[in-house]
Amino acid sequence: MAKIFVVAEHRDGRLKKSTFELLGASAAAGHETHAILLGEGVAELAKELAHYGAQKVHLVQDPALKLYSAEAYAKAVVSVLKGASPDIVLASHTPTGRDFMPRVAARMGAGLASDCVQVSLDGGRLAARRPVYAGKAIVEVEFIGSGVQMATVRANALGVPKPDTSKTAEILTASADLSGLKTKVLEVVKGASGRPDVTEASIVVSGGRSLKSADNFKMIEDVADVLGGAVGASRAAVDAGYRPHRDQVGQTGKVVSPTLYIACGISGAIQHLAGMRTSKVIVAINTDAEAPIFQVADYGIVGDIFAIVPQLKEEFRKIKEH
Amino acid sequence: MNIFVCIKQVPDTETKIKLNATSSGIDPAGIKWILSTYDEYAVEEALRLREKNPGSTVTVLSAGPARVIESIRTALAMGADNGIHIDLPETADNNSIAKALAGALKKEAKVDLVFTGKEALDDSAAQVSQLLAEYLDAACVTVVLGVEYGPAGVKARREVEGGAVEVIEASFPVIIAAQKGLNEPRYASLPNIMKAKKKEVKALKAADVGVSDADQKIRYKNFQLPPPKQAGKKIAGDPATQAKELVRLLHEEAKVV
Numbered sequence: 001m002a003k004i005f006v007v008a009e010h011r012d013g014r015l016k017k018s019t020f021e022l023l024g025a026s027a028a029a030g031h032e033t034h035a036i037l038l039g040e041g042v043a044e045l046a047k048e049l050a051h052y053g054a055q056k057v058h059l060v061q062d063p064a065l066k067l068y069s070a071e072a073y074a075k076a077v078v079s080v081l082k083g084a085s086p087d088i089v090l091a092s093h094t095p096t097g098r099d100f101m102p103r104v105a106a107r108m109g110a111g112l113a114s115d116c117v118q119v120s121l122d123g124g125r126l127a128a129r130r131p132v133y134a135g136k137a138i139v140e141v142e143f144i145g146s147g148v149q150m151a152t153v154r155a156n157a158l159g160v161p162k163p164d165t166s167k168t169a170e171i172l173t174a175s176a177d178l179s180g181l182k183t184k185v186l187e188v189v190k191g192a193s194g195r196p197d198v199t200e201a202s203i204v205v206s207g208g209r210s211l212k213s214a215d216n217f218k219m220i221e222d223v224a225d226v227l228g229g230a231v232g233a234s235r236a237a238v239d240a241g242y243r244p245h246r247d248q249v250g251q252t253g254k255v256v257s258p259t260l261y262i263a264c265g266i267s268g269a270i271q272h273l274a275g276m277r278t279s280k281v282i283v284a285i286n287t288d289a290e291a292p293i294f295q296v297a298d299y300g301i302v303g304d305i306f307a308i309v310p311q312l313k314e315e316f317r318k319i320k321e322h
Numbered sequence: 323m324n325i326f327v328c329i330k331q332v333p334d335t336e337t338k339i340k341l342n343a344t345s346s347g348i349d350p351a352g353i354k355w356i357l358s359t360y361d362e363y364a365v366e367e368a369l370r371l372r373e374k375n376p377g378s379t380v381t382v383l384s385a386g387p388a389r390v391i392e393s394i395r396t397a398l399a400m401g402a403d404n405g406i407h408i409d410l411p412e413t414a415d416n417n418s419i420a421k422a423l424a425g426a427l428k429k430e431a432k433v434d435l436v437f438t439g440k441e442a443l444d445d446s447a448a449q450v451s452q453l454l455a456e457y458l459d460a461a462c463v464t465v466v467l468g469v470e471y472g473p474a475g476v477k478a479r480r481e482v483e484g485g486a487v488e489v490i491e492a493s494f495p496v497i498i499a500a501q502k503g504l505n506e507p508r509y510a511s512l513p514n515i516m517k518a519k520k521k522e523v524k525a526l527k528a529a530d531v532g533v534s535d536a537d538q539k540i541r542y543k544n545f546q547l548p549p550p551k552q553a554g555k556k557i558a559g560d561p562a563t564q565a566k567e568l569v570r571l572l573h574e575e576a577k578v579v
Contacts, residue, residue, distance in 0.1 A: 011483075067488075068488075069490070070452060070462065070464070071461075071462075094483065095465065095481070095482045095483050096482070098448050099448075099452065099464050099465075100452070102416070102448075102449040102450075102452035102453045102456075103452050103453075103455070103456050105417070105449075105453075105539075106417070106420075106452075106453050106456035106457065107456065109539075110539065111415070111417070111539030111540040112416075112417075112447075112449060112539070112540070113540060114416075114445075114446075114447035114448065114449060115446065115447065130445075131446075132444060132445050132446075132542065132545075133333065133337075133339045133348070133443075133444060134335075134443070134446065135548060136337075136338075136339040136547070136548070137339050137341065137348065137545050137546065137547055137548070138545070138546045138547075138548060139542040139543065139544065139545050139546075140542070140543050140544040141540050141541075141542060142540060142541045142542070142543050143539070143540055144538055144539055144540060144541060145539075182460070182461035182492060182493065182496075183461045183462070183463065183490050183491065183492045184490065184491045184492070185488055185489070185490055186477070186489040186490065186491055187488075187489045188482075188486060188487070188488050188489075189486060189487045189488075189489065190485075190486050191483075191484040191485025191486045191487075192485065193484065193485060194484075195484065196484065197483035197484045199483070200483065203578075203579070227579060244485070245501075245502050245503050246481060246485055251335045251443060252335065252359050252360075252443065252502065255446065259578050260572065260576075260578040260579065270335070270336060270338070271335045271336075274335075277548060277551075278548070280578065281572070281576045281578045282554075283568065283572070284554075294554065294556075295551065296551050297551075297554040298551075298554045298555070298576065299554055299555050299557060299568055299571055299572070299576075300554050300555070300556045300557065301556070301557050301564045301568060302556065303561060303564060304561070307561040308561045308564055308565055311561050311562050311564075311565035311566075312565045312568065312569065314565070315565045315566050315568070315569035316569055316579065318569075319569055319573055319579060320579075
């Protein structure tokens with residue numbers, strides 16, 4: 001049995017489901033599962049961590065942790081890990097996890113496997129596989145030496161376990177010296193959409209240049225909203241100014257692995273396929289029957305997105321209302 | 323100001339990746355190597371900062387095998403003043419690379435700003451900028467969309483999830499990891515390409531920058547190509563029928579909605 005530490009992530013007072021994935025995988029493999037919970041006024045969240053498998057929750061509360069910063073997070077995580085003899089430390093490969101974990105690894109002298117899509121915790125050693133060249137190849141990560149192993153894991157890679165609300169965790173309050181920070185978060189300007197981030201959503205609906213305008217992306221947004229999904233875009237659509245770069249899926253944008261990826265009017269350039277081919281189920285809708293996107297699609301419709309997508313929204317709505 | 327840019331050379335994103343005979347890496351045959359896309363924004367930002375601060379210098383660093391000198395020259399052709407190449411093996415991990423870059427930067431008299439791309443387009447680990455911050459004991463802001471430069475530091479806008487932006491203040495020295503949208507990188511002009519050939523690229527070895535085998539923490543092995551997908555189902559009919567049938571299949575067969 002290994003001692004596994006999961007750094008919990010939360011935003012706007014809610015824990016991320018990617019945190020539950022990590023806790024669930026650790027607990028299911030029978031390991032001593034610890035969660036590290038950082039912030040200010042976040043003690044309540046410890047209960048939910050327990051429901052998903054945390055046996056112990058290390059709680060660090062400090063005004064310097066109210067707004068996320070890589071430096072403060074790294075210092076607080078390391079203050080918990082030092083002396084706790086961890087075997088494995090996990091975080092989600094989110095904009096937050098990928099930011100602070102290299103600092104934790106440096107401070108602990110540990111190896112860090114980033115953006116893992118397959119993780120095994122059998123036998124108390126971390127075995128991880130990750131994409132390289134934006135998913136054009138997959139590699140196994142070998143940790144050199146027998147020290148602590150660290151990884152960030154891609155959202156949706158492990159699956160969210162069923163919570164057990166009867167479970168409780170031991171809460172261990174810890175403190176960290178967070179003086180002398182070199183960066184200061186002045187403010188966080190919220191995004192307007194209210195939709196999940198394209199890298200974290202379990203459903204992504206994407207549009208390409210054949211949408212012809214930014215306004216026409218409304219029909220893509222409508223489908224995404226019916227499904228509670230995120231909106232993605234091809235590079236061509238982003239370069240044409242139809243969507244902001246943060247929505248771009250592909251090698252020079254975001255790499256995503258949702259449960260369902262719906263590509264509307266996207267031909268499937270090699271860089272785009274690299275960014276979404278690990279999605280569990282792929283749907284392609286395109287007028288060109290020869291488009292490369294159909295080579296990776298589980299379900300394909302050769303046809304006009306302007307005729308099909310609005311119908312699709314209605315059909316999804318019917319199913320969601322049932 | 324003493325401005326530095328850390329860059330990486332990666333296969334062109336058009337490249338079809340093939341594996342070598344032992345699956346211990348990719349087959350280098352036929353690969354066109356380029357300056358990693360996000361690093362172009364880093365180089366551009368450094369050049370713009372130098373233009374606003376006469377007397378400043380822009381030095382480009384890269385750690386890797388000899389081929390990476392070509393990408394240092396690309397950055398020099400964009401307008402950087404000089405380069406530093408640290409010779410590391412092809413298989414060096416992010417930790418070794420960050421240690422090497424930090425070792426080279428520590429030899430410099432003064433470091434005000436270090437620009438990097440937000441990630442490199444080969445392993446996309448996004449580790450080096452934050453590791454560098456640890457090893458240099460410097461501030462770091464990643465995924466940066468915009469920077470205001472002050473006399474003692476910066477105010478940077480950092481992209482987080484769902485379109486949210488964090489505004490972060492940091493004092494020099496600071497590491498800025500560039501996101502697309504930070505600027506529009508320039509093309510190298512022919513005269514600048516010629517000039518770049520004559521600019522100095524200092525050569526350093528791993529031992530010169532204090533890097534040893536012990537700094538290698540991970541290694542990639544057992545490379546595999548993604549499994550080919552089975553041919554999918556094509557759904558025929560008029561748009562209404564196609565939409566209805568697709569949703570039925572996603573609900574009943576794939577069980578994803």
